[in-house]
Amino acid sequence: MTADIAGCKAALAHLDLDDNPATVRQKSRDFFWYSPPLKARMDHLTADFVVAPKSEAEVVAALAAAYAHDVPVTTRGAGTGNYGQAMPLSGGMILHTKAMTAVKEIGPGRVRVEAGAIIADVDRETRAQSGQELRLHPSTYHTASIGGFIAGGSGGVGSIRWGGLRDAGNILKLRLVTMEAEPRVIELTGDAIHKASHAYGVNGIITEVEMPLAPAYEWIDLLVGFDAWEDANRYASDMAHQDGLLLKELATVAAPAPHAYFLRHKPFIPEGAHVAIATVADHALDAALAVTARHKAARVLFRSDRDWTEGLPPGFELAWNHTTLRALRVDPKITYLQVLYAGDPVAKLSEMQRLFGDEVPGHAEWVRFNGAVVAMGLPLVRYTTEARLEEIMALHEAHGCPIFNPHRYTLEEGGMKQSDPVQLAFKRETDPKGLLNPGKMIAWDDPDYDFDKGGFYLFPGMTAVE
Numbered sequence: 001m002t003a004d005i006a007g008c009k010a011a012l013a014h015l016d017l018d019d020n021p022a023t024v025r026q027k028s029r030d031f032f033w034y035s036p037p038l039k040a041r042m043d044h045l046t047a048d049f050v051v052a053p054k055s056e057a058e059v060v061a062a063l064a065a066a067y068a069h070d071v072p073v074t075t076r077g078a079g080t081g082n083y084g085q086a087m088p089l090s091g092g093m094i095l096h097t098k099a100m101t102a103v104k105e106i107g108p109g110r111v112r113v114e115a116g117a118i119i120a121d122v123d124r125e126t127r128a129q130s131g132q133e134l135r136l137h138p139s140t141y142h143t144a145s146i147g148g149f150i151a152g153g154s155g156g157v158g159s160i161r162w163g164g165l166r167d168a169g170n171i172l173k174l175r176l177v178t179m180e181a182e183p184r185v186i187e188l189t190g191d192a193i194h195k196a197s198h199a200y201g202v203n204g205i206i207t208e209v210e211m212p213l214a215p216a217y218e219w220i221d222l223l224v225g226f227d228a229w230e231d232a233n234r235y236a237s238d239m240a241h242q243d244g245l246l247l248k249e250l251a252t253v254a255a256p257a258p259h260a261y262f263l264r265h266k267p268f269i270p271e272g273a274h275v276a277i278a279t280v281a282d283h284a285l286d287a288a289l290a291v292t293a294r295h296k297a298a299r300v301l302f303r304s305d306r307d308w309t310e311g312l313p314p315g316f317e318l319a320w321n322h323t324t325l326r327a328l329r330v331d332p333k334i335t336y337l338q339v340l341y342a343g344d345p346v347a348k349l350s351e352m353q354r355l356f357g358d359e360v361p362g363h364a365e366w367v368r369f370n371g372a373v374v375a376m377g378l379p380l381v382r383y384t385t386e387a388r389l390e391e392i393m394a395l396h397e398a399h400g401c402p403i404f405n406p407h408r409y410t411l412e413e414g415g416m417k418q419s420d421p422v423q424l425a426f427k428r429e430t431d432p433k434g435l436l437n438p439g440k441m442i443a444w445d446d447p448d449y450d451f452d453k454g455g456f457y458l459f460p461g462m463t464a465v466e
C-alpha cells in the first residue's frame with residue numbers, strides 16, 4: 001500500500017491545509033522528548049501535511065480522501081502528550097482539531113463540546129453560564145484539548161475526588177468518525193466509550209464529547225512542608241482519607257525538587273523541604289488547616305488565599321507532569337517514571353526512597369483508583385543510560401510497584417503490557433486499512449507479539465532516519 005500524498009492533498013485543497021515543511025514538522029511533535037529513549041527513536045519523524053477541519057463534515061471529507069489515497073492519519077489536539085502518541089510514525093496527514101472548539105450545550109451536570117476545545121476554555125464557559133466546571137483535567141489545563149485528554153490522557157487534577165477517565169461516569173458520550181471509503185459517524189455511551197477512550201485515535205477521530213460537570217468552587221492551594229518524606233506522605237494519606245474534605249488535587253514531592261525546581265514558589269520553600277501540594281475548596285479551608293494542624297511535623301509554607309502574587313502558577317502546575325517539566329527546565333537530564341504504589345503507599349514510597357536515594361526523587365499523586373485511595377507516582381529520574389532506566393523500572397516492579405512505562409509509544413507497552421481485544425475489534429470495524437495512527441497498537445501489526453520478552457517494539461513501518 002503506497003500513500004498517494006499528492007492525490008490526497010489535491011482532493012482536500014478546499015480545506016485548511018498546510019504543507020510547509022517547517023510548520024508540518026512542528027505539528028508532528030508532542031512532548032515525547034521528556035523521554036530519552038523516545039527522543040532517540042522519534043526525533044526525525046514528520047508528516048507530509050496538516051489538515052485542520054472546521055466541522056465534523058470536514059473530518060468526514062478528510063478521512064474519505066485519506067482512505068481513497070491510502071494516506072495514514074494521525075490526529076493532533078494540542079500535542080501535549082508525553083509518549084509520542086500524536087507523532088506520525090510513517091508520515092501522511094496530521095488531522096489537527098484546533099478549529100473544532102464550539103461548546104454546544106451546557107446543562108445540569110453535563111457539557112457537550114467539540115473535541116478540539118481547550119480544556120480551560122470549556123471551564124470558563126461552563127463556569128460563566130452555569131456555575132459548574134469539569135470534574136477532571138490534566139495539569140495541561142491551559143493548553144490541552146478535551147479530545148486529546150480523552151484519547152491520550154488518563155486523569156489528573158480532580159482524580160483525588162473523581163478517579164480517572166476510565167472510571168464509569170467520567171466520560172458520558174463520544175462521537176467519532178471512522179476511516180472507511182464512506183466514513184460513518186458513531187456515538188458511544190456507557191462501557192462502549194472505552195473502545196475509543198485512551199486509544200490514541202487508532203480507531204476513530206473523536207469529533208464531539210459529552211463530559212460530566214461538578215459545582216465550581218474557588219480553589220485554594222496549600223503547600224505544606226516536612227523534614228521527612230515519610231511524614232509528607234503520611235499527611236497526604238490522612239488528607240486523602242478525609243471523606244468530608246473537598247480536595248481537587250493532592251500530591252507529594254520529595255526534596256530537593258520543590259526548592260530546586262519550583263522556581264516561582266522558591267521563596268516560600270526552604271531547602272530540604274519535602275512538600276505536599278493540596279488544593280481545597282474555599283469552604284473546606286478551615287477543615288483542611290485543622291487536619292494539617294494534627295500533624296506536628298507539618299508547616300504550612302504557602303496558602304494561595306494569603307500569599308498569592310501575580311505570576312505564581314496554580315498549584316496543579318507544580319503537580320502531575322508539570323513537576324517533571326519544572327525539573328527539566330533546571331536540569332535537562334531529568335526524566336520520569338509512572339508507578340503505582342499499591343498496598344501501603346506510605347511504606348512503598350519510603351522503601352523506594354531508601355532504594356534509590358537522590359537518583360529517583362519521589363513524586364506521588366494521590367488519587368482514587370477503583371474506589372480506594374492510592375498513590376500514583378511520577379518520580380523524577382536523574383537519567384544516565386537507557387540500561388539503567390530499564391533497571392530502575394525492573395527494580396520497582398520487583399518491589400511490588402507496577403510501572404506504566406512512559407518511555408514507549410505503543411498503547412500496550414505504556415499500559416497493561418497486553419493487547420486490548422475490545423479496542424482491537426473496534427479498530428477492525430472502524431479502520432480496516434489500518435491507516436489511523438499506524439504503529440501505536442502492536443496487536444494490529446503483530447497479534448502474536450510476546451509482551452514478556454521485554455525490549456522496545458519498533459514499528460516496521462516507521463519512517464527511517466534520513
Ligand SMILES: Cc1cc2nc3c(=O)[nH]c(=O)nc-3n(C[C@H](O)[C@H](O)[C@H](O)COP(=O)(O)OP(=O)(O)OC[C@H]3O[C@@H](n4cnc5c(N)ncnc54)[C@H](O)[C@@H]3O)c2cc1C
Pocket residue numbers: 030031074075076077078079080081082085086097115116137138139140143144145146147148149150151152153154155156157199200201202204205206207320321322325437
Ligand atoms: C507538563 C505536562 C503535564 C501533563 N499532565 C497530565 C495530567 O495531569 N494528566 C494526563 O492525563 N496527562 C497529562 N499530560 C499529558 C497530556 O498533556 C494530556 O494527556 C492532554 O490531555 C493531551 O491533550 P492534547 O490535546 O495535547 O492531546 P494530543 O497530545 O494532541 O493527543 C493525544 C493523543 O490523542 C490523540 N487524539 C487527539 N485528539 C484526538 C481526537 N479528537 N480523536 C482521536 N484521537 C485524538 C492523538 O493522536 C494522540 O494519540 C501532561 C503533559 C505535559 C507535557
